[in-house]
Structures are given as C-alpha cells and as structure tokens.
Amino acid sequence: MEQEPMLNEHNLAESESRANPICFAEPKQGHELNAHNKQEYPPMHTAEKKTSLIRRGIVFLLLSLIATNASAQDRMFPSKVYADEALRGYETALFDYFNISKANKFACLVKPSYNGQYCLSYNQRDNLLILKRAKKNIWSEQGWTYPLDSQLRNPGKKVDAEEYSLQISDSLADSLQVMFASAILTSSLIGDTLGGLGGVTYQFMLSPRYSSWGAVCWSPKESTNCGQAVAIIEKLCKYVETGDKEAAENLIGEIVRVTNLFRQYYPAGYRHEKTFCI
Numbered sequence: 001m002e003q004e005p006m007l008n009e010h011n012l013a014e015s016e017s018r019a020n021p022i023c024f025a026e027p028k029q030g031h032e033l034n035a036h037n038k039q040e041y042p043p044m045h046t047a048e049k050k051t052s053l054i055r056r057g058i059v060f061l062l063l064s065l066i067a068t069n070a071s072a073q074d075r076m077f078p079s080k081v082y083a084d085e086a087l088r089g090y091e092t093a094l095f096d097y098f099n100i101s102k103a104n105k106f107a108c109l110v111k112p113s114y115n116g117q118y119c120l121s122y123n124q125r126d127n128l129l130i131l132k133r134a135k136k137n138i139w140s141e142q143g144w145t146y147p148l149d150s151q152l153r154n155p156g157k158k159v160d161a162e163e164y165s166l167q168i169s170d171s172l173a174d175s176l177q178v179m180f181a182s183a184i185l186t187s188s189l190i191g192d193t194l195g196g197l198g199g200v201t202y203q204f205m206l207s208p209r210y211s212s213w214g215a216v217c218w219s220p221k222e223s224t225n226c227g228q229a230v231a232i233i234e235k236l237c238k239y240v241e242t243g244d245k246e247a248a249e250n251l252i253g254e255i256v257r258v259t260n261l262f263r264q265y266y267p268a269g270y271r272h273e274k275t276f277c278i
Contacts (some may be wrong), residue, residue, distance in 0.1 A: 073224035075265060076187040077213030079203055090139065094119075098132050100208050105173070106180045108233050109203040112137070116159075118165070120237055122173055129248070130162045131240040166240040168248060175255045180204050182262035183229055187215035202230050225261045232258060 094100075098119035100107050107121035116134035123130055141159050183204055199219035206213040220226035232255055239248040 016259060028131055048241070073217065073220040073226045074261070075190075076183055076204065076215035076217045078187045078189065079205070079216045083110075093142070094138065095208070097134070097138060097161075098200045099130075100205075102207075104208060105206075106177050107205050107208050108180075109205065111201040111203065113200070114140075116161075118237065120233055120240070122168075122176065124173070127167050127170070127173065128165045129168050129236060129240050131237050134236075135160045135162065149214065164241045165245075166243060166245060168245065172249055172252055172255075175252050175259070177206070179229065179232070179255050179259040179262070180206055182259045182266075183226075184213055184215040186262045186265035202233065204225075204229070225258065228258045230277050 015073075054238065078203070094109060094117065097105075098109065098117075098121070100119065100121060101111070103123050103125050104121045107119060109117070109119045111117050114137055115140055116136050118131065118133035121127070121130050121132075136159055138159050144217040184206060201216055201218050202220075203214060203216045208214070217226035220230055222231060232251060235251060236248060239245070
C-alpha cells in the first residue's frame with residue numbers, strides 16, 4: 001500500500017494548490033484583470049469615480065470645518081476687521097441706541113440675527129452694570145439694508161427697550177475688565193468663526209467711545225474659551241435683570257478662570273504680567 005507523502009516546506013504550496021485550485025478565466029466583456037492578484041473586478045465608470053471623490057471630499061471638508069471651528073472658538077476675532085466701512089452706520093446706530101458712551105469702561109453688545117439686540121455695559125462713574133434689551137430686532141424694524149449707510153427705510157421708527165442696572169463691587173468690575181482685555185488682546189484673524197446664517201454675535205469692547213479695541217465671537221460652543229466668556233455675560237445679564245447682586249459677585253472666581261484660558265495665548269514673557277487696560 002502506497003503511503004501518502006508527508007508535507008514539507010517544499011511541497012506545501014503544491015499541495016494547497018491542488019486542494020484549492022485557482023481558475024484563471026478569460027475576462028468577460030466590460031471587465032478587466034487586476035495585475036496583482038489576477039482576480040476579476042468590475043470597472044468603475046467615470047461618473048461613479050467622480051461621485052465617489054466628491055463624497056469623500058465633502059466628508060473631509062465637513063470634518064475639517066468641525067475640527068477647525070472647535071479649536072478656533074478658543075480665540076475671538078478682532079472687531080475692527082468685522083466692523084468694516086459698510087457696517088459703521090448700523091454700529092453707530094446701535095451705540096447711540098444702547099447709550100454706549102465715554103462713561104462705559106467696557107461693554108458687550110449682543111446681536112442676535114432675528115431677536116432683539118441687547119447690551120451689557122459698565123458705568124464706572126456709578127459702579128453700575130447696565131443691561132438694555134431691545135424688544136424687537138433693530139435691524140429689521142428700522143429697515144437696515146445693504147449698503148447700510150444709504151438705505152435706511154424707517155430711520156424714525158422707535159424700538160422699545162427694557163433697561164436694568166445693578167451696582168457691583170470694584171473687585172467684580174476689575175475682574176470683568178481684565179477678562180475683556182485678555183479676550184480682546186488675544187483675538188486673532190484666524191480666530192473664531194466670523195458669522196453664519198442665524199446665530200448670535202457677541203462683541204466685546206474696552207472703552208468703546210475712546211478706542212476701537214474690540215473682538216467678536218459668533219455662537220460659540222459652550223466648551224470653548226469664547227463659549228465660557230459668553231456664558232458669563234449671559235449669567236450677568238440674568239443677575240442684573242433680577243437684581244441678584246450676590247450671585248453676580250460670586251462669579252469672580254469663574255471670571256478669573258476664563259481670563260487665564262485666554263492668557264494662555266499671551267507670549268511667554270507676558271503670561272504672568274498684569275493686563276494693561278485703558
């Protein structure tokens with residue numbers, strides 16, 4: 001009786017080939033052979049290739065934008081660039097409407113796309129945080145169009161507002177001023193998303209009637225530096241409106257923490273220096 005030969009490294013491949021034969025069929029019409037493994041695969045038509053590339057491109061772009069926007073919202077965008085020549089008429093109208101004057105040490109102007117604008121400002125003379133909130137959107141009600149300076153359809157139309165004030169300590173005022181300065185001084189042209197459809201623009205300003213120091217952020221995510229600064233502004237608006245001085249004063253620790261987040265973007269030699277404020 002003939003014994004079956006033992007497999008070794010020399011005849012193993014030959015044995016596997018006999019057990020699992022590979023058939024090389026002639027390519028069918030409309031097919032081609034892969035040069036690497038001789039297996040058949042159907043060709044991808046030109047239109048399918050383009051669609052696939054477009055889809056991949058869109059996915060890559062969306063992921064890039066999400067990643068970029070998430071990191072970009074840790075810094076604001078300089079407001080002098082945002083408030084260009086076309087916007088000055090509207091900006092001036094908002095300054096006048098919200099009584100932003102030389103008495104204001106700092107101010108945050110909040111501009112929703114559709115709801116009423118509002119402004120939180122600090123009057124140094126009286127140690128007052130002042131909140132003024134328009135009941136309707138000023139842009140829409142007064143008929144501002146582009147270009148803004150020459151096409152105001154309803155310049156005399158009055159927009160009613162609600163106004164509140166809260167006296168605060170020097171410590172709270174100083175901590176807020178330093179947070180505003182840190183956010184503004186670290187603003188960058190490659191900072192936060194400048195705008196979009198809908199959403200809310202927050203414009204942070206120091207001594208707004210003396211200089212053009214300012215920075216903006218648009219609908220920032222809560223977890224970002226800009227989002228945390230905006231959260232403080234919204235809390236202060238609530239406390240000023242309800243007259244809750246204790247809750248406002250208790251924000252100092254949070255304000256200092258957010259200030260330090262922005263200070264991380266200071267040059268190394270300035271991170272431990274006090275911020276200069278006008």
